[in-house]
Amino acid sequence: MDKKTLIFEKMPVWKAVATLAVPAILSQLVTMIYNLADTFYIGRTNDPYMVAAVSYSFGAFALLAAIGNLFGIGGGSLMARMMGAKRLDDAKKVSAFSLYGTIVVAAVYAILLAIFMTPILRLLGASDLTLQYGRDYLFWTTVVGGVPTTLGIVLGHFLRSEGESKLGSIGIAVGGLLNIILDPIFIFVLDLDVAGAALATMVANTVALGYYA
Numbered sequence: 001m002d003k004k005t006l007i008f009e010k011m012p013v014w015k016a017v018a019t020l021a022v023p024a025i026l027s028q029l030v031t032m033i034y035n036l037a038d039t040f041y042i043g044r045t046n047d048p049y050m051v052a053a054v055s056y057s058f059g060a061f062a063l064l065a066a067i068g069n070l071f072g073i074g075g076g077s078l079m080a081r082m083m084g085a086k087r088l089d090d091a092k093k094v095s096a097f098s099l100y101g102t103i104v105v106a107a108v109y110a111i112l113l114a115i116f117m118t119p120i121l122r123l124l125g126a127s128d129l130t131l132q133y134g135r136d137y138l139f140w141t142t143v144v145g146g147v148p149t150t151l152g153i154v155l156g157h158f159l160r161s162e163g164e165s166k167l168g169s170i171g172i173a174v175g176g177l178l179n180i181i182l183d184p185i186f187i188f189v190l191d192l193d194v195a196g197a198a199l200a201t202m203v204a205n206t207v208a209l210g211y212y213a
Contacts, residue, residue, distance in 0.1 A: 068153025
């Protein structure tokens with residue numbers, strides 16, 4: 001009996017919950033920390049317009065997490081139930097549908113955002129002084145990085161649904177720590193300001209996806 005089967009079928013409920021939940025909780029804490037990293041390092045520039053742009057732009061970027069959770073949590077839950085019922089072929093179909101659905105929805109969202117970015121940013125509170133910074137941030141994090149970011153979220157959920165909670169959390173942690181490392185390099189050393197913070201986030205999320213793949 002492999003470890004995943006042991007967790008689901010033989011391990012006491014409280015221990016199984018702890019085994020699967022603790023790494024997931026820690027990964028979410030890391031996610032919170034690296035989401036704050038962009039704002040922290042941009043704040044070190046002492047430019048209030050850059051800080052404002054990152055703050056109001058993050059709402060549009062956060063929708064990527066909603067897309068990833070839509071397919072990742074829903075698909076992962078259904079996969080887990082099908083694997084428990086020994087319906088492995090159906091589980092594979094759910095996995096494929098969730099992955100393709102993620103790619104399509106994230107790509108459509110990225111394209112729409114690229115087309116309507118200025119009015120969307122205006123709705124979020126952009127002024128003439130902050131608009132370009134907001135455009136820089138969303139271009140790299142959401143237009144360019146939209147598909148890799150959402151796929152990474154979905155694959156992390158899939159690993160947890162298969163009992164590989166630690167592996168699913170490591171990918172998030174790797175991306176988060178890499179973002180924290182790259183932020184000061186891109187912002188201050190390369191002097192890219194808000195675009196640097198966004199580029200660091202995009203690279204970190206793409207590396208996390210590469211870990212899962």
